[in-house]
Amino acid sequence: MSVTMTEEKTRKEPAVIPELLKAHGITPEEYDRIKKILGREPNFTEVGIFSVMWSEHCSYKNSKALLKTFPKEGKAVMVKAGEENAGCVDIGDNYAVVFKMESHNHPSAIEPFQGAATGLGGILRDIFTMGARPIFNLDIGIPTVGGEIYFDSSYEGNPLVNVMSVGLLKHEELAKGAAKGLGNPVYYVGADTGRDGLGGAAFASKELTEESHEDRPAVQVGDPFKEKLLLEACLEVIKSGAVVGIQDMGAAGLTCSTCETASRAGTGIKIDLNKLPQRETGMIPYEMMLSESQERMLIIAQKGKEKIVEDIFEKWDLHAVKLGEVTDGHLMRVYQGDKLIAEIPAKALADEGPIYIREEKEPAYLKETRAFNINSIPDLSSLQGRKGARFTNLAPNTTVTCNDVLLQLLDVPSIASKAWIYEQYDHMVRTDTVFLPGRHDAAVVRIKGTKRALAAASDCNGLYCYLDPYEGAKIAVAESARNVVCAGGEPLGITDCLNFGNPMKPEVYWTFHQAISGISDACRALGVPVTGGNVSFYNESPAGAIYPTPTIGVVGILEDVSMATPSNFQKEGDVIYLLGETFNELGGSQYLLEIHAKRAGITPRLDLKKEVALQKALLKANKERVMSSAHDLSDGGLAVAAAEACLGEPGKFIGAEISSLGVIREKDVRIDAALFGECQSRVLVSLSKENAPKFEKILAEFSVPFTQVGTVGGNRLQIADKINVAVMDIEKAYRNAIPRRMEKVIA
Amino acid sequence: MKTFNAKVNVTLKKSVLDPQGQTVLEALHSLGYKGTENLRVGKYFEVTLNAQDENSAKTQLKEMCEKLLVNTVIEQYEVHLS
Amino acid sequence: MKVSVVVFPGSNCDSDCFNVMKDVMKCDTQFVWHKDHDLKKPDLVILPGGFSYGDYLRCGAIARFSPVMREVVQFANNGGTVIGICNGFQILLEAGLLPGAMLANRSLKFICKHVWLRTENTKSKFTNRLKPAQVLNIPIAHGEGNYTADPDTIKRLRDENRIVFRYSSESGEIADKFNPNGAVENIAGILNEKGNVLGMMPHPERASEDILGSHDGRGIWESLLESAGK
Incomplete structure (x- = not known):
């Protein structure tokens, strides 16, 4: 501990000057807004907190206005898109599914293996934080049953990694990410906090340049074993009834999970960083709040049931540390012992970030591609x-x-058999995979104890979207739904992962808008709601933007698995x-x-x-x-x-x-x-x-x-x-x- | 009690085929390092331990290796103490 | 037959084994936690697949020292029936209940697919319901299933008829091209000296229901039921 203290003294926090704000991607207008919210100048830690919460990755500031046009209602929808970590849909027999697709493109471009692996870890936490056991996926005892792989030179230098996970739960097991109940203890569970992934959320909102390879620390290293322990412990603690709210620490880790849970519940929250389990010495509050170390969760327990929570995590050899509590009012307060480090209204961070509608312009290349005459072939x-x-x-x-x-x-990789890929994943564990990957239009997974089964498929044709983002996105929805229907499933909902270039470029924003309209129109016609998803901008490399790639995942239900x-x-x-x-x-x-x-x-x-x-x-x-x-x-x-x-x-x-x-x-x-x-x-x-x-x-x-x-x-x-x-x-x-x-x- | 730093190298026994080593060797060949004759992939541990004296440290390390760090069916090891 | 399925923190085939034994084979089945000292008096212990303690050092290396493994070793030494599947097989090797060791697959890749196995011994309590040279369709899913042992051990295994399954073609031909991971002599499963401990890389629990594409794994469970006489 003494080491920590001396190092802390020697590390001086930088002053909040325009260069610092610029480095954090905060515009002068946004800074004015921050000052208005706080009624004062923010300190260094607060600048960090605002920068990650108001980054594209967390706030969806450049996409929110358009995403609102998606149809979100459906008779089976139990949790709508945007309300929680993932949407939730009723499938009958007292069961429900939670599913979501997410990108991990930028880290994967820098360090493909860890980038993709932590992408998977993040999406899994989004699923089990809702109380659902992931039933499709990879390596930690969850089968990877399907996938879509599309090869094109436009992704060179900026590969897209979109991960979809589907979880199954009983209705009563549905958990919410809200910090309710004054005085309820706030627990930090899982792995220790290190400096890894620092500013990952801000990193994900930046175009990849040649220097990005120097940015290596921004990629987190995942530990699948710890992830599995965390999954089992969280599901057990949710079942125990001792949990009021639970939230994954993903992008912007501790910051995001504390202010979002408080914002959802309309409460305040306070935490003490001196209690934070740390893997490295000499970390400053800024680093602790922004770290993106993997395999961590925030749990709001019911007062009086602390022992149940602590015992379950001890059983799984994981930390459960009481970090703070739910408070009156609406403020997120971060302390270090008695010292107040940051004080910000939770809602301002989580829900009141800036929203932008950007300038649009049809890309010039379309004139040329459209003029193409089939007879010239x-x-x-x-x-x-x-x-x-x-x-x-x-x-x-x-x-x-x-x-x-x-x-x-048939020799084209995008068309050919993907067995070389899926044979490297366990796609049979849990003994529910009825249709093995790659053989059929959709993956089919049975639900033990019922006659039912789920079908899932994902799709996106990047070249179509390049030539016509509206039609291409519409086709992606229709085709994934058609795949599910061919395999015998009735589509319940879709999740999307919208991968685009820099939205400040009018041409990119235009394609984004077109794609959103295509998805909306297709979903409305097919009567399938969008239950959640993710937006990934700034997918560019020195060679230019990737194809607009709105990846679509559809989940459907088979009343009887024999219908597959x-x-x-x-x-x-x-x-x-x-x-x-x-x-x-x-x-x-x-x-x-x-x-x-x-x-x-x-x-x-x-x-x-x-x-x-x-x-x-x-x-x-x-x-x-x-x-x-x-x-x-x-x-x-x-x-x-x-x-x-x-x-x-x-x-x-x-x-x-x-x-x-x-x-x-x-x-x-x-x-x-x-x-x-x-x-x-x-x-x-x-x-x-x-x-x-x-x-x-x-x-x-x-x-x-x-x-x-x-x-x-x-x-x-x-x-x-x-x-x-x-x-x-x-x-x-x-x-x-x-x-x-x-x-x-x-x- | 004294503090000792040990370095433990673990490699597959000579008689055991090393698929990882083979692959790395082939990769080196294809990179033009034709002179590379043999290559074995191994594991390396850095252990800091407290013990009465050097002998006791050595005994402990030997035990650690044979109990856990090394699978003596296929692996061999060397301990360097400082 | 009373079955205990051991659960290590990183086990991931534990519930699959449990479901097959309980719901498909209708056995009295229970889980045993790795920190427990009581095996709950079973007729059969299953060490399921997964990655017991993360397996960062070597597969199964740490699991061997868990409290429950002390009980399993004692149980096996007293003649109790134990089957280790995939990571369970690796644990049995590390624990010294079976001879030999596992190397990384020769492709250096994790492999998940259906393979064919030829039954080499139908006298064991794990295989008495199978026909001589019967070929089974059972999936594998592992990164380290490349079985190896010194030549003397292999000779003993062969002479004592302790190689129970070999990777083969659909028609039962044994050749290198049907060997998915490089295992010596296409070995997929072996017995201990007394014949009460079986380790195998393929997953019979994933091939015990028609809906999953194969029920060939049931032959093993039926053999065990037969030899348990209940």
Whole structure:
């Protein structure tokens, strides 16, 4: 202790001067506001506190105004977006789910492993702080059951890491993050506080520059074992009934958790930093308040039940230290012994940060990409194998066929099998994973003790959003919902993770606004509320902004787990249907990008009315258990979807003979558009012949256009005289794409 | 009581295949360090302990290694005391 | 059959084992906390998978010194039936109840996938309901399952018929290409000398219900029920 004291004396706090404010990202206007709130000048610690709480990461100052337009209501919604750490939705049988997606992009760009790992830790704490046991995820005993991986050069230097976690709880176990009840003790539980992640929240709101690699301390190091102990202890303490409120210490750690819990309850809170468990010596209050050390939680216990809380944490070998208490009034007061260090109204920090509406301007590049004419794309028959270009495996002067295109597309990492990735995560622990990752349109996880199951899927096509952020975001919502529906689930809610560049740039703000409108419109049409999410701005590297990437996660419910529908063909002799319509659409397609090296065109148009009808018909067909398989058409269009539907477990496959290209809605649709175009609201279904009349009746009821296009069987995939490939070759291309590249990197 | 600082190096026994070491060796080769002949990955511990004398410290360290720090089925160790 | 599932702070397959034994196999099943000294008089002790104490030093190295492990060692030495799965197997090795040790997978990656196992011994109390050379579809999920031991130990294991499962093809062929982690002689599971302790890397509890894609793991539980006679 004596060491601590002497070091403290030697460390002088800097004076609050304009340079300091600038370094903290506080504008002169914001500083005036702070002075008005306090009625005086803030001290150094208070400047730090305001800077993190009013940073984009915590305050959503540049996005709040637009996020308000999301539909948040739904009959099953128990906790709405923004009310707590994550939204909560009723799923029947006295169970509820909590789910949320979050980004950890900036730390992951600097230190990929720890950045991604702590991103996961943060989202898990958001889930179990609500009393829910995370049921999908990674490494600490939670399965990672699904995922979406999208590769594009626009993310080079600024990879996006979006993590989604879904937790399950019984209604009575729902815990809130509010500091209620005067005199109730405030506990600090979990790991000790160090200097790690200092200013991480402010860091996450800054563009990545070349110097960022010098910023290493801003990345926290996670301890998954401690996270697991904390999870178990928190769930146990919530069940014990001794907890009034509980909140994770994520971004802006102690600062955020104290002022948010007080703000939610409309109370005051006081803490004593001398009691804070510390891992390093000589820390000053500023550092303690802003540290982002991992695996820490704040618990507001019921007075008189302190022993229960302390015993449970001792059982799990974790600290539970009484740091302070809930007070009258509305102030967050930070002490060091008797010395008052900071005094700020909690609400001013948590809920009354500045809100900005930024200037918007349509990006200039769109004029060019929109002007792209599909007819400028040469016929496949004019493409030839040549050295140094695509189709390097073809001999020079050989004409490229649709077969070659299909195999080439299956080799694209964004389309190919992701087994190389998900086999490195435990995706089966807890023995609930009914649909293993990567094989079906959505992950399906059963709920033990009930007949029910959950389905979840996530999606975002960054290239679509680059070419048309409104349509791209709309499609991301529709496609993830469609994936859940194909697997048999009824969508309950969506969570989003909105990854964009610097919002001060009018072009970026315009794309952000467009994407928000797209998400809102799609959610309203589909009747699915947004139950929570996250915004990540400043995703830029020296090369420029990333594609606008609004990642969407959808969670759905299956009343009976036996309703789960696979995406691959099941039985020889089953008939194949193609639902939906095909247009002359190639803009933004993987075909255009990979075969013709063009990032251009107008993305597929999504008609929300048709999408809703399609999803309703699929839900009904599923309830009546008519379908053997259902697989949505996305990247690579009909040909890729059919190829994927031929593949089961590794080494297990079945062929298909497809003689028709489905309902063609435009005259002179090009063959490449029919095979590889990515028109929306289309699904490939297989079913037994006996079920065909029933199925067609359901489709007619919802006016879904359809064609019976073929039959399951054999060991080749044939499509309309254009494609004829051995399924074994399909499997080889699809499964080797990522391992082949990764092994090259490692060697 | 005196305070001793010990450094403990733990490596896989020569007869045990070291997959980590192999991978690092191959990486060095591909970086152009063709002369790299052999490479073994190990663990390193820094231990500060209080003991009556050097002998007692050595005995304690040996015990620590054989009980916990080292799996003597596959690993060997060296202790340096200062 | 009365079953005790040991819970270390970092266990994560404890509830999976518990559910299978209780709800699928209908056994009288209970958890035993790692700080406990009482195993609660079981017929079978399960050491489940996970990462017992974080496993930062070596998998299973610290778990071995927990109070409950003293009881487990005594129980095993008195002839009690013990199965260690995945991290449980690693703990049995560290505790000296089984010979050998684990290295990192030769790919140096964590591997989670379904594999095929050929049954090499159907006389043990863990496998008496399985057919000779029966091939089982059971998942693995580990980063350190690369079993190793000195040549004399391997020879003894072989001679005494103590190698119970080997990684194989679907048809039962044993070859290096079916070896997911580099284990010596494709070893996936071994017995102790007396035949009352089994350690295996694959997870039979994840393959005990059709809805999870395989029920091949049930053969092991059914064998144990048979030999327990209750």
